Amino acid sequence: MENIALLLNGSSYVSLYIAAAITAFCCLCALWAVRLSPLNGIWRRKLKESNGGCFTEGSSKKKACCCSCSCCGSGEASNSTSPSAPYPNGTAGDMLERAPVVAERAEGVERQSEASMMEQLVPEITTHALSYLDYPSLCRLSMTNSSMRRAANDDNAWKALYHKDFTMEQDSITPHNGWKAYYAATRAVVNVNAEFYNIIRERSLPAMSRLWLNADYVKCIHGSGESFTGYDAVMESWQLAFNWAGVVFQIRDVRTRVFTDMAWVTMKAYVDIETGPFNVTNVYEFHNGQWYMVHHHSSVMFIGGEAENQNLFG
Amino acid sequence: MSSTKIFLKSSDDKTFEIDETAARASETLKNIIDGGCLDGVIPLPNVSSNILPKVIEYCKKHGGDNGSSKKIANGGVDKDKEILPDYDEEEDKREKVRVDELKKWEEEYMDFDQQVLYDLMLAANYLHIKGLLDLTVEKAASMIRGRTPDQIRENFNINSDFTPEEEEEMILIEDEWDDEWAFD
Structure with a gap:
């Protein structure tokens, strides 16, 4: 200067x-x-x-x-990402720190009367105990306090619950956002899929029109073999179908695969009219926080009996 | 198998006697016995003298087998069917009586307070007694299942560390669940 x-x-x-x-x-x-x-x-x-x-x-x-929201089944596979991701590590760390206390207690040292039994258990036992719980119980446990919330968010517990509640398939997949988010997303899709059959039973065209994505590429292939492309054509086809009596389908073997904003569901749909049962594939897309149907394919199921004549190409 | 006696020493230096066959219900003890590292007394620094007799009681009851009443009920009958295609009803009946008796025993055995439950879980885990661990863990789970968060807190003496706002939000969510589960 x-x-x-x-x-x-x-x-x-x-x-x-x-x-x-x-x-x-x-x-x-x-x-x-x-x-x-x-x-x-x-x-x-x-x-x-x-x-x-x-x-x-x-x-x-x-x-x-988050736990609660994702549990509620609103299906935000992507939304529940951040909170659920850090939990597994957090839990392990926390529990390990507590382990020595457990040892001292076992030796008869009376201390920590303010901490509860569940909070002091070693992680492997906690995980074991959680595997005995169903989905509402896990959610409620997570609402008791923050350490229980960490425990109840355990990835393995949710994986076990997924296999118990949905399918033993998809054992080798690794959901990006953890099993809890995957469980919640799957539950959301399963609910929407069940809603589809409720709508058919109640023959509600407005509800059906809200279920489908308003896009020109949506496709609907009915059990009759007729196929329709585009939102308007698909809606017209449902309107025609709803002119008949409501049909009550029993759905079985529901299998759902969910990605962040896309999911497909396969199932068997049974009905007590002369047609069917059907093999069904439904495809959903996630837009603005909601799952919309973009594809429905129903075809008459091949029923055994003439199993020896079974030929893949007819 | 002979009924060789094994001696177990609790964390507070008390010694208990158990038959080798009974001790084999514990995977940990079984490994020590089979490993030939048995040197008179097996020290168990993680199990106190309050709880060790309870563990021994379970082992005595279950001797060689490793499961709870449920497992025996399923596994036992299935095995019979496999080995004897024309298994007799008498055998089946006796099996049922045995299972019922075991269930009753388990019921009485499991009648204790939470502190014992807690210590027993840890001991079963440490000693790898699968049947006992299943039994105790199932009991703990039953204290959670179907309860409200408040009831769970009460059952396990859990103190909430959530803020009033968080609590309020959870009550709202819970109401939503109740609506959803009403249909299940």
Whole structure:
């Protein structure tokens, strides 16, 4: 700074004064900055301490309802990602820390009376216990407190529950967002799929029109063999179908495969009229927080009896 | 198998006697016995003298087998069917009586407070007694199943660390569930 001032100095006294003034001002500014910055830091930190508590709490609240929300079956495979992902690690770490306490207790040392039995169990036993629980119980357990929530979010527990409630298939898959999110998404799709058959039973065209995605590429292949493409044509076909009596389908062997925003469901649909039963494939897409049907394919099931004549190509 | 005696020492230095056949119900003890590392007394630093007799009682009852009443009921009958295609009803009846008797025994055996349940779970886990672990864990699960979060907290003395806002939100969610599950 002073070098610059000296250089300027050569021209005139006026400029010297100006330069001096500027230098002084610069120094002042620098001093200000130096003195303020740490102060600022401390001040900010203090603010964070007093306010930040609320912030973290707010975000953990989001997590709290995540279990619940994803359980509710609204089917946000992608939404439930972030909260469920960190849990498995978190649980293991927490539980390991607690393990020594357990050992001491087993030796008859009476302590930790405020912590409950469930919170002190070693993780392998907790996981074992959770495998005896159904879906509502796991969700309710997760609502008792935060450590139970971590335990109840255990990936293996949800995998076991998935296989119990849905299918033993898909044993080797690794869901991106963990088994809990996959369970929730599957449940959501299964519910929508069941809703499809409720709509058929009740012959509700408005409900059917809300179920389908309004797009030109949706396709519907009825059990009769007729096929329709595009939202309008598909809706017309349902309108025609609903002119007849409502049909009550019993669906069995429902198998669902879910990706973030796409799912397909295969099933057998039984009905006590002369046609059928049917092999059915339904495809759904996830848009704006909701699953929409984009494809329905129903075909008459081949029934054994002439099994020896079975030929793949007719 | 001979009824060789095995001695187990609890964490608080008390010694208990158990038949070798009974001890084999525990995978951990079985490995020690089969491993030939048996040196008079087997120390069990994770099991106290309050709980060890209870464990031994279970082992005595279950001797060689490794399952709870349910497993025996299923496995036993199936085995009979496989080995003897024309298995007689008498045998079947006796099997049923045995299972019923075992169930009754389990019921009485499992009548204890939560502290014992907790210690027994840990002991069964440590000693790898699968049947006992299943039995105790199932009991713990039954204290959760079908209960509201408040009831679960009460059962297990769990203290909520949620904020009032979180609690409120959960009550709302729970109501939603009740609606959904009403149809199940």
